[in-house]
Amino acid sequence: MQSFAKRHFDKILEKGELLGIDKSCKYYSSCHHNNLEDCTFCYCPFYPCRDESTRGKWIRGAIWSCEDCNWIHRTEVASKVLEEMKNLGMNKPEDIEKEWISLNKVRERVKTLYPP
Structure with missing residues (x-):
């Protein structure tokens, strides 16, 4: 995992809540064509x-x-994913890699609730 991604996940998992829109981010204007509701998972x-x-x-x-x-x-997707990550006991970036299989089951559940 990249160091910037690791720091970002540290912030998310420590805070335990959505970050919302971060217009101060230097990548905001080019990220996903500005069609964002939430920047919590800028690193998916x-x-x-x-x-x-x-x-x-x-x-x-x-x-x-x-x-x-x-x-x-x-x-709604970011909120549910974060909730599920907390339910899995993920509290550090390393848990994302260790719990890859469980995390992908989360993705499938959330995708069923909130289709792309």
């Missing part, structure tokens, strides 16, 4: 989900791009 805990139903896509068949995915940035 499901990356790479490889799920084209979220409008993610493969670039040259080798790199997963989330550029057109806004699903994790919807407030």
Whole structure:
């Protein structure tokens, strides 16, 4: 996990609540074409989900791009994902990698509740 992503997940998991929109972020204006409701998961805990139903896509068949995915940035989705992460006892970034299988089950449950 990148150091910036790790610091971001530290902040999310420590705070335990949604961050909302962060217009002060230097990436805000280019992120997902400004079609955001919530910036909590600017680093998606499901990356790479490889799920084209979220409008993610493969670039040259080798790199997963989330550029057109806004699903994790919807407030109700971000809220439910964070709730489920807390229920799994995730309180540090390393837990995301350790609990990858459980976390992807969360993604499927939340996707059923809030389709892309």
